[in-house]
Amino acid sequence: MSPNHANENLSRTLAESGLRSTRQREVVYASLLKERDHPTAEEVFARVKPHLPSISLATVYNCLETLVQCSLVKQVNFDREPSRYCPNLQEHAHFHDVSTGRIYDVELEPAVVEKLKEALPAGFEASGIEINFRGLSEPAATRSFHTSTHEHA
């Protein structure tokens, strides 16, 4: 998605919710699309500050919250760590490498997700599932030739 398309997509989606497209929201969203590495709000703040020196951390939080509300971004939580933000809207799991702190997207076959939902007893209707692995991953260099996973740092 080119920056232009991203911006159009953003303003259209915001407009659909009666919200305004602001420079801050654009820049925050663009930063998430550029480096898809699940940054925290603080990290987003650090990344957008050079482009928008007057932006405040509170605004970054507000923008991220807005993007989450509009379903343009997913909020990802591991334990009690700071929330992270992810523009991958596909159903997917996350892998948290406990030694590096890095988070990787893990593609899921829809069939597996279906199987999971079937584990729910009657009367339970799931609107969402969150699947988080935690563990260790080999260094990317060793791994790169035999995996197909997006490395979202």
Next chain:
Amino acid sequence: MSPNHANENLSRTLAESGLRSTRQREVVYASLLKERDHPTAEEVFARVKPHLPSISLATVYNCLETLVQCSLVKQVNFDREPSRYCPNLQEHAHFHDVSTGRIYDVELEPAVVEKLKEALPAGFEASGIEINFRGLSEPAATRSFHTSTHEHA
């Protein structure tokens, strides 16, 4: 598990880690075993206070942390809500009813968990999985005759 067995289990497990069995730890653990409804630290505090009026919230946090370290209890997090504590050590998922805030244990077939782990690319070794459903559940009254799920309020 009778209270006596629970206490023996507790002191043995603590001893194995070089930790002491204290009245506070016993009461906190007992409260988790008694009402298996995923209470927060504040809720545990409220429940144990009558039995141990001098206990402090910080001690409840410390006891819970200790129990988690000893693998007698699991810590469960939903989004940024306060942590909840669960004495069910079996591999299981959680269902978070967004309208009532209640959390239900969901039994998982080991085969499904296996399938999930197979979604991981080579080089990723998961030491744990967290699976959280979020959605709506029918009132227990309507549901009780056709489900077998533990209702952990």
Next chain:
DNA sequence: GTGAATGCAAAACCTTTGCAACTGG
């Protein structure tokens, strides 16, 4: 023009920590 969004600072919230007093093995 006008309500929405920003920026700042302060508050809120959950959780951890420092430290003196206490206690379990």
Next chain:
DNA sequence: CCAGTTGCAAAGGTTTTGCATTCAC
């Protein structure tokens, strides 16, 4: 006895909020 644990209060880190100013539509 004495290291481990408690209770209290204070601090910590993340996120939200109040409010005056600015901005998008």
